[in-house]
Amino acid sequence: MRTLIAVSLLCCALPATAANNLAISGPGAGADGTSKFGNTSYGFVKDGNLSSYWQPNSTSNERVSVKWSTAINFNQVILRELGDQVTSWRLVNHDTGAVLATGNRIGSELQVNLGNVSMKKLNLLIISATGAPQIAEFEIYLNDDAPEPSPITPPTDPTPDPTPDPSPGPVDPVPPGIDGQPIYGSFNACANSPQGYASLGGGTTGGLGIRSTRVTVTTGLELAQALANKDPNRPLTIRVNGTITPANSGGFNKFDIKDMRDVSIIGVGQNGILDGIGLKVFRAQNVIIRNLKIRNVNIGDKDGITIEGPARNIWIDHNEISNSLDVHKDFYDELVSGKRDIDNITISFNYLHSSWKTSLWGSSDSDSYDRRITFHHNRFENVNSRLPLFRFGQGHLFNNYYHNILETGMNSRMGAILRVEANVFENAKNPLVSFYSNNIGYWDTRDNMLINTQWAESPADGIIAGPDMLATAVLRVPYDYKLVRTEEVKNFVLANAGVGKCAF
Known part of the structure; x- marks a missing residue:
């Protein structure tokens, strides 16, 4: 405020x-x-x-x-x-x-x-x-004759915008007057249901259910076979208890969760590792990916996790996804990304680190679907950019911790609007921008904390939010959610993001 x-x-x-x-x-x-x-x-x-x-x-x-x-x-x-x-x-x-x-x-x-x-x-x-x-x-x-100022009552809304007019940017399509409310206090980091957009549309349950098929795999070939053999009428939970590599994946260069619904892929303890090979969610619904280490993917789509539409109700939670900064910036692609017609996505409690390109939503300036994605309680560290890069649609980013941003952080483009709420940016360059598109994006900024941040204007690239990080639009979210207070975010995220934090 x-x-x-x-x-x-x-x-x-x-x-x-x-x-x-x-x-x-x-x-x-x-x-x-x-x-x-x-x-x-x-x-x-x-x-x-x-x-x-x-x-x-x-x-x-x-x-x-x-x-x-x-x-x-x-x-x-x-x-x-x-x-x-x-x-x-x-x-x-x-x-x-x-x-x-x-x-x-x-x-x-x-x-x-x-x-x-x-x-x-x-x-x-x-x-x-x-x-x-x-x-x-x-x-x-400095005028001795200037009239005395009139008193103005500070606004009570958490947004720094003191005017009620959100006209600079788009707002989401929920009915007027509806706005999800944050609840401050204790937070269950190991909940079995998501917050945010993945809670809509009937929620996201993945492979849960009394008729669920449960399989444990230790190789990539077993993982591919478990997906291929899914009964379309029964939920499927796959538990990964071993290191999956291209060498033990039977010639597969990625694992497709494709043309199916009601699937969970969950790592066992800290043993669920995908080393050099990633996951793709394509034409799928009601999918959960949790507690996996995914690293150094440079085959297939070259992403740790890719979501391609049409896809609905995807929850990516408590994973550690990484590449390396000791390579050319195009050697790997994204850690987690989405494109085309996707909706009701939540990305929560992940540890995303050591990457040039981190999280891209919308593959080009013509990928104009109205995506809705929530990012909360994620740890971003030693990352160059795209945190996320967001074209079109709506993103809600709350209680994330950003540490060591090398070039740019959140990048809102092509009319996208991001609600950026109670996040912490530390040792960060240009935490919030609209760069590299013909049309700018917008942001609704509330209660964020900046620690040792740098802002560098680049008019040829676009605009920066700047140290005041003033809101340029209002995004109302159609769900209630729990917030950790901004001053507690860093310690809470460090303690709870990543693998091995919960008994899944």
Whole structure:
């Protein structure tokens, strides 16, 4: 929760001021931003010339800033727009992430009166606009005659967005007013039913049932045969008690859970290992994969676990999936990924590590299915990117622990929306971005913790959430769920994610 500094907004005639415009005259005054058209310049917002302007590339989730070499004191901001395109904006203290003011339009002149504040950089966030806005002036003053700010009651909703309008991005299709509620407190990490999207559509039970067939395998050939021999009318539970390798898999380069339903594959203790060969869920429903070590897969689809639609109600839980960073980035593919028409997926309590490419959802910018995936209580460590990379659809990511992110973390693309809630990012570069697609994605950020994180803007690649990690949309989830409090996430995940943690 961020505290709003009290402000008053005056949208009509501006009083004359004798103060200097600190956007020009302040120590080391400068400007930057996220994107711009043609030969327009970030500096045009602070040059005292109303005929020049900064114009971003899109109509949502854009930023322009004024900054100084040392912190300055001020109490008044004047914004001027050519035209009247902006429909939602925020002023944010870049140094702390505090939201200073919000509004629905700028227009030809807008005066924002703040209490006395001090900072090295001030951000103007364009949350939404009807067309590409043209911001002509971003003026900063320390004015003895500035009116006193009006009090504003801080919002009680856990999202840092103080406005109720979610228009910058899409929302999920549940009826208005329905929103799953988090429950704080004790959490059963070894539950036999999933939280999140896999709990919908009748739930995900895998091979459970009084008529279930139960098989224990020790080689890859036995695993392939157990799947091939499944009775279509009975659930199947396969327990893996040994190391599965390409050499003992009878020529198979992956194990297909294909054209079937009601299947569980579960490792025994810490003995269930797939070494160099992975699993593919394809045209399947009601599948559980738990307590397996899957590593160094470079045959078949080259993923630890692949889900390809149509597929529904898949739960991937308490596994350890890894590759290596000591190889070319394309030597392996994903640890866990999904594409095409898939829905009601939960990824929970997994230890995902040592990978260049970690988790891809949507194989291309044309893979436009409305996927819904929940990630919770996963441990991501020593990973380069795709945590996840998410195209289209909706993702709910809560209580995950990220440690040592080398390049980018969560990447929301092509209109996807991610609810990013009570996660911890430690030693992480660019934890949340929208990179490498023609259309940006969105995020609903709530109560996350950043520890030693770095943010590097790259306008040619897309946009970053930045240290304030402000929400750009609202995602309502159609289920209730349990949360560990953010300050407890790291220790809880380290104690419970991965194999051998539960008596399955």
